Amino acid sequence: MTELHLARTLSFDDDPATGAAAVVYHERGAVVVGDDGRIAWAGSAATVPVRWSAALRVDHGERLLLPGFVDTHVHFPQWRMLAAPGRDLLDWLERFTFREEARYADRMHAEIAAESFLDRLLANGTTCAAAYSSSHAVAAEALFSAAAGRGMAIATGKTLMDRACPEEVRDDPEKGIAESAALIARWHGRDRAIYAITPRFAVTSTETQLRLAGELLRAHPTCLMQTHLSESVREIETVRALFPRAASYTDVYDRFGLLGPRSLFGHSIHLDEAELRRLSATGSVAVHCPTSNLFLGSGLFDLKRLEASGRPVRVSLATDVGGGTSWSMLATCGRAIEIARLTGGDLTATRALYLATLGGARALGLDGEIGRLTPGCFADFVVLDPRAGEVLADRDDLSETLEDRLFALAVLGDDRAVTGTWVAGRRHHSRI
Ligand code: GUN
Ligand code: ZN
Numbered sequence: 001m002t003e004l005h006l007a008r009t010l011s012f013d014d015d016p017a018t019g020a021a022a023v024v025y026h027e028r029g030a031v032v033v034g035d036d037g038r039i040a041w042a043g044s045a046a047t048v049p050v051r052w053s054a055a056l057r058v059d060h061g062e063r064l065l066l067p068g069f070v071d072t073h074v075h076f077p078q079w080r081m082l083a084a085p086g087r088d089l090l091d092w093l094e095r096f097t098f099r100e101e102a103r104y105a106d107r108m109h110a111e112i113a114a115e116s117f118l119d120r121l122l123a124n125g126t127t128c129a130a131a132y133s134s135s136h137a138v139a140a141e142a143l144f145s146a147a148a149g150r151g152m153a154i155a156t157g158k159t160l161m162d163r164a165c166p167e168e169v170r171d172d173p174e175k176g177i178a179e180s181a182a183l184i185a186r187w188h189g190r191d192r193a194i195y196a197i198t199p200r201f202a203v204t205s206t207e208t209q210l211r212l213a214g215e216l217l218r219a220h221p222t223c224l225m226q227t228h229l230s231e232s233v234r235e236i237e238t239v240r241a242l243f244p245r246a247a248s249y250t251d252v253y254d255r256f257g258l259l260g261p262r263s264l265f266g267h268s269i270h271l272d273e274a275e276l277r278r279l280s281a282t283g284s285v286a287v288h289c290p291t292s293n294l295f296l297g298s299g300l301f302d303l304k305r306l307e308a309s310g311r312p313v314r315v316s317l318a319t320d321v322g323g324g325t326s327w328s329m330l331a332t333c334g335r336a337i338e339i340a341r342l343t344g345g346d347l348t349a350t351r352a353l354y355l356a357t358l359g360g361a362r363a364l365g366l367d368g369e370i371g372r373l374t375p376g377c378f379a380d381f382v383v384l385d386p387r388a389g390e391v392l393a394d395r396d397d398l399s400e401t402l403e404d405r406l407f408a409l410a411v412l413g414d415d416r417a418v419t420g421t422w423v424a425g426r427r428h429h430s431r432i
Helices: 089-105 107-123 137-150 173-187 207-219 233-242 249-255 273-282 290-295 329-342 349-363 389-396 402-412
Strands: 003-012 023-033 039-044 056-067 069-075 126-132 153-157 193-199 224-229 263-267 285-288 314-317 381-384 418-423 426-430
Touching (some): 056 349, 069 329, 069 349, 107 418, 107 426, 126 418, 233 249, 249 263, 314 329, 329 349, 389 402
Parallel strands (some): 003 056, 069 126, 126 153, 153 193, 224 263
Antiparallel strands (some): 023 039
16 A cells, blocks of 8 residues: 655755755655555655555654664664673673673574564664674574564674683684575575674684685675774773784784675774775775763764775764663764764764664665665655654754754654654554
């Protein structure tokens, strides 16, 4: 059944940093969703073509309709461990995280958790994610299967880790790669599934494992690659001791062919100029995880420096749940804005929301499929209420421009502002 959604519509044709023309906003907009779950038409409500005038109308009034959020770095087996205390990243991993992830060896546990994980994403308006699974193939299998059941686009992979972790979550290089290859054969490119080759980070992978991960990526160049890079000071010191011949942390991954336009590097905080030049030259993506960096005290991501002309690094935005303290990409935008201020930069709410939508889609190589309100894209979208709750409502009274309204939503908003979430044209979450 074709549906016609009416709302304030906001979408991006490009990064707003390129100019105001990149922002597509209609005070009274319309999105037509076809039977195939894709957007058939979008524009001003006043100009909807007559062929859709009889479509079923869903009027969202003065609420905002945006492409669904794309979370480019989140950990599925950490879905219930937000705010687990740890002195820093390595302490947090050892005290809580590995123990929690060990439970995902159990298929039943993983299958139940996968549904909860997707429920949380959708309740926060996130319709697509690049998620780390645990080191157990059954967990990646459970997440792919649960996402397929909902028609959701998901990128995930079995986490590779063959040292410096408890036996319950440790694999070995050959087994880890064989399991990854089997998951690629079964899931990659099936419906909306994307396989992400996932060496956790250089601390927990031997040279052999990283080399095999690089070979697997070369054999499957349409897969994504995701890992962590230069997040905390103690982690960087550990990597330096483990890989004395590498010029830098980035160089560890570079040597094994893990950099490239389909490679996502979570955190990427403490990088020198040579590392930034390599990330830029290879088209690699630095994934900014602001709530996690604040919570674990890892450091401040310097957006302005990363994007500096001459050697701009591609950047995306992510929650990093459960190191991150919020599932909400709105809250993530808010903290990114605050961190940009602390690092001498200026991130507008409009641009932060670009990063949370089309920017994320581009990072995952999905531009044209998701991230825009454009004909042909999947009808994955979120409806936000800029007046959800008294605090936002009072503040919204003062908004004069679109940026004013988006700014309040980013700085104050979270799942309470999400009225509903649609995946491939079907409503999957509703607050009312
Ligand atoms: N580095 C290696 N593993 C992890 C993880 O699970 N979370 C975060 N934030 N950093 C990591
Ligand atoms: Zn992470």
